[in-house]
Amino acid sequence: MKKRDRILLKETIAVNYRALQLWRKMAGRLLIAITASSVLEAAAPYVPLVFTVRLLEEIAGNRNPQRLVMLTVLLLSVSTAVLLLSSVCKRWNAAQKETAAYTEAQQYFTKLLSMDFCLVDDFRTHELLSQIRQNANWSGWGLPRMPEQYEKLLGGLTKIICSVALSASLFFKPVEGDSPLVWLNLPVCTVGILLALLGAAMLSPYLFNKGEAYWSKVGEDVKYGNRLFGFFNYIAFEERERAQDIRAYAQEQFFREKLASVIDVLITEKSQTAAYARGPMGAYQAAAEAVTRLLNGIVYLFVCLKALGGAFGVGYVTQYIGAVTSLSGGIADCIQVGGDMRNNVPYLNLVLDFLDIPNTMYQGSLTTEKRRDRQYEIEFRDVSFRYPGSEKYALHHVSMKFRIGEKLAVVGENGSGKTTFIKLLCRLYDPTEGEILLNGINIQKYRYDEYLSIFSVVFQDFKLLALPLGQNVASGVTYDRERVVECLRDAGFGERLATMPKGLDTNLYQELDENGVEVSGGEAQKIAIARALYKDAPFIILDEPTAALDPIAEAEIYSKFNDIVGDKTAIYISHRLSSCKFCDEIAVFDQGTIVQKGSHETLVADARGKYAELWYAQAQYYTE
DSSP states (O other): HHHHHHHHHHHHHHHHHHHHHHHHHHHHHHHHHHHHHHHHHTTTTHHHHHHHHHHHHHTTOOOHHOOOOOHHHHHHEEEHHHHHHHHHHHHHHHHHHHHHHHHHHHHHHHHHHOOOHHHOOOHHHHHHHHHHHHHHHHHOOSHHHHHHHHHHHHHHHHHHHHHHHHHHHGGTTTTOOTTTGGGGOOOOOOOHHHHHHHHHHHHHHHHHHHHTHHHHHTTHHHHHHHHHHHIIIIIIIGGGGGHHHHHHHHHHHHHHHHHHHHHHHSSTTTSSSHHHTTTTTHHHHHHHHHHHHHHHHHHHHHHHHHHTSSSOHHHHHHHHHHHHHHHHHHHHHHHHHHHHHHHHHHHHHHHHHHHHHOOOOOOOOOOOOOOOTTTOOEEEEEEEEEOOTTOSSSSEEEEOOTTTOOOEEEEEESSSHHHHHHHHTTTTSOEEEEEETTTTTTGGGGOOHHTTTEEEEOOOOOOOOOHHHHHHTSSSOOOOOHHHHHHHHHOOHHHHHOOOOOOGOOOSSSSSSSTOOOOOOOHHHHHHOOOHHHHOOEEEEESSHHHHHHHHHHHHHHHHHHHHHHTTTEEEEOOHHHHHHTTTTEEETTTTTTEEEOHHHHHHHHSSSHHHHHHHHHHGGOEE
């Protein structure tokens, strides 16, 4: 047990020190503000105490008017100065704390943005991040708890230093020899009081931390309950996309019942938390409070007896009682913080595990040459791939070359490997086997950001931002307005653009602007296509680019597709085979491999082929 405790103490120190370093890097000014505020706030009560004792001693003794005036002026001026400085630092501390949550959140955003896509795409990454957020929401566990602990620890240490300075003489001032209380001068009495003081100061926070530890015991239940609470109390009722289903299927009562069950788990007298509070948690914390009260009684008794025995005057009674009780409070605060830090270690470890997730994709160093002729040739050479944690191959022995400047359609049933093929092409994942070449060189040897720059992609689940239309298309604040308009017109958004009240400066959606304009799914898809065109990359990839468009808008896009794409190499993924006829070549995927390649006429003529099977299955929709 002792060995285990030593290991836990070492781990507690190491983990909390690293977490404190994280806060120093992301919010150094906050730690400075906490240091100044907590030290001054803890020390402030001792300043008037020092002068008050001297003032009371003078009143009870010589009553020198000049000395009384001087002590009164010093008491008021120094106390006022310290309190004023403490208030300023406290306000600064509060202001820094206002931005702490945002600063902490940036840690996770920055980490996600710097991670390999394959790690961001991994459900385990989001599960870990979800646990971190649930712990923080539940009771501030993890990084949010660190500033509070740091503040309390500094305050406790300041109390200890000030209290020792003001109370040390208590144990060295003897009771007068003719007093019946002379026995208080015995060393055993002094040692006994000190042991009682230290024992109670350690026992009280120990009991308190034992009670606090029960929060961890309900952590998993609460984490799950918080997820349900967040969904049924917020998402289900406030996400407008769900409003239709809720009304059509009368789901509101169902949601209320689910919400009631969650509340039972979290906060009612039926919850496990309430059971702990009525039982061991409440008992431990009540015992901690009782020990503190008992200690205060012992201190009061010891100080008053020594004063009664003539060891010091009445003024010092105030100083010693205040100092000794503050000493025990400071020790208790430090021990309590130590226990809280220990309880927080598992939650901090989750944060550190997330921030320590290593990128595994090789970052190349070769520069992707900027070619005006767009002569980039890409080859898949015997490429196979399976997702992390899966034994099944999503792609198997895929080999093909992209012919520069031509249009390739990628077709196949759901789950045939089309989207995985695009993810590998854009190097969102690296192949499990085989290699992908750009102009004869493995793409892993190129600088990652430069390789990505040669692709414009409209993903099937693309997202637009609640920002002005022009900024959405350009993906930036400053942009070429004429070219943005041209791209929107090429994508079939010209007529809608003409109706927008502020043109390119019209905000999309209403999350950030109450006058924002709502766009339909089809209109959003046209904006996404315009965004891909504006990037003007040599490769343009369109994943179901017309899925949300009506037949007329779809025909409009296809009729001018060659003009839109220009001399770019285009890769087009679709379930609608009728829209593939304009492409130079069609690659047919089935069960993770390419089973056919050729033009529409060639493939549809092969009656036994997969393409013909898919074509005739959809033929009824092509009949005019």
